[in-house]
Amino acid sequence: MTTTTTGALGGAATRAGDVIRLNKINKVFQTKRGPLPVLSDISFGIAPGEVICLVGESGCGKTTTGKIVVGLIDQTSGEIFYEGRDSRTLKGKDYDAFRRAVQIIHQDPYASLNPARSIFQTLSAPLLRYKLARGRNDLNAKVIELLERVDLTPASDFVDKYPHQLSGGQRQRLSIARALTVEPRFIVADESVSMLDVSIRMSLLGTLTRLKDELGVAFIFITHDLAIARHFAWEGRIAVMYLGRIIEIGPTPQVINDPQHPYTRALLGAIPEADPEVTRTKERMHLRSLDIPSLYNIPAGCAFHPRCPLWEQGLCDTLVPPLYEIKPGQQAACHVMAREVAGIQPIDLRDAPDAEAAK
Numbered sequence: 001m002t003t004t005t006t007g008a009l010g011g012a013a014t015r016a017g018d019v020i021r022l023n024k025i026n027k028v029f030q031t032k033r034g035p036l037p038v039l040s041d042i043s044f045g046i047a048p049g050e051v052i053c054l055v056g057e058s059g060c061g062k063t064t065t066g067k068i069v070v071g072l073i074d075q076t077s078g079e080i081f082y083e084g085r086d087s088r089t090l091k092g093k094d095y096d097a098f099r100r101a102v103q104i105i106h107q108d109p110y111a112s113l114n115p116a117r118s119i120f121q122t123l124s125a126p127l128l129r130y131k132l133a134r135g136r137n138d139l140n141a142k143v144i145e146l147l148e149r150v151d152l153t154p155a156s157d158f159v160d161k162y163p164h165q166l167s168g169g170q171r172q173r174l175s176i177a178r179a180l181t182v183e184p185r186f187i188v189a190d191e192s193v194s195m196l197d198v199s200i201r202m203s204l205l206g207t208l209t210r211l212k213d214e215l216g217v218a219f220i221f222i223t224h225d226l227a228i229a230r231h232f233a234w235e236g237r238i239a240v241m242y243l244g245r246i247i248e249i250g251p252t253p254q255v256i257n258d259p260q261h262p263y264t265r266a267l268l269g270a271i272p273e274a275d276p277e278v279t280r281t282k283e284r285m286h287l288r289s290l291d292i293p294s295l296y297n298i299p300a301g302c303a304f305h306p307r308c309p310l311w312e313q314g315l316c317d318t319l320v321p322p323l324y325e326i327k328p329g330q331q332a333a334c335h336v337m338a339r340e341v342a343g344i345q346p347i348d349l350r351d352a353p354d355a356e357a358a359k
């Protein structure tokens with residue numbers, strides 16, 4: 001088998017100064033039907049204030065990745081580094097600091113908010129727990145400030161309300177305010193706007209964008225909608241997931257304007273454009289099959305090959321593609337594009353040199 005140098009492969013896991021870094025995360029759920037491998041070999045880092053969008057179809061592992069990053073569920077193998085330290089080795093005060101620094105806004109805000117707690121109670125509990133407010137007046141002022149930050153105004157109208165008295169968009173804003181109580185450095189926002197009506201979605205997206213700019217918080221922004229990813233993370237990166245793997249990652253404008261993986265091209269082809277002329281002329285990627293294979297029975301080689309119009313027998317159904325650096329800063333797990341665009345000879349992921357060890 002031909003080999004390549006680490007220079008042709010992604011080094012996303014090896015950047016210095018990242019707030020959070022995932023290194024070869026695997027997750028297998030034990031289910032009644034047997035082991036379910038939900039995440040395979042997920043590696044990327046996030047710099048302070050950076051935004052990375054995780055996109056992909058339902059069930060590809062976005063929420064599971066987010067929950068593992070913030071420590072809500074354990075990975076089966078691999079490491080999460082917080083400021084360079086393995087999060088599983090953090091103890092006592094260091095562990096508390098980690099749990100405070102990384103927050104998640106859940107996919108379903110209704111399920112994650114305590115219905116018996118008023119808005120004031122919801123927001124004041126973490127402020128008190130982490131001793132972030134001094135005395136009653138300071139606590140009141142901080143709760144009001146948080147509500148204003150997420151545009152739940154006039155704030156005094158909201159403090160005594162309960163989650164069931166809020167609309168879907170307002171509940172999502174409350175979830176964001178609660179995540180902000182503890183002054184996080186890093187937020188996982190899981191489908192925070194996807195489920196909302198278009199006008200409410202745009203308004204909430206505007207609030208999140210303002211918070212990102214004002215607070216300098218790093219984000220993993222999870223969405224199945226590439227149009228939302230394009231809007232929120234234009235200055236950041238996009239990571240496209242398929243069946244538990246990242247199959248393309250790179251700066252958003254590059255991934256959107258010049259996608260390298262056939263799956264990314266197919267996803268982009270499905271986004272309607274405002275200009276019908278653009279939609280008509282946009283390159284269409286015709287998949288061989290529309291069915292997503294089961295995680296219980298992931299296809300051999302490249303998991304996308306049964307649907308891929310570019311697949312080559314003996315290559316794509318045999319070798320697991322690593323993330324090849326096809327364009328500067330842009331990596332895609334496609335043997336054919338790596339060879340055609342960048343002249344990189346195919347290798348199997350399992351034979352790829354360890355980027356970490358090669359540092």
Ligand SMILES: Nc1ncnc2c1ncn2[C@@H]1O[C@H](COP(=O)(O)OP(=O)(O)OP(=O)(O)O)[C@@H](O)[C@H]1O
Binds near residue numbers: 029058065224
């Ligand atoms: N606790 C669990 N036990 C068993 N399987 C699970 C568990 N949690 C998630 N899964 C499975 O793992 C896979 C990935 O789920 P996940 O929720 O991460 O996907 P997702 O990309 O967030 O999807 P969606 O867009 O629908 O939210 C799915 O097949 C799901 O059924």
Ligand SMILES: [Mg+2]
Binds near residue numbers: 063064190
């Ligand atoms: Mg999800």
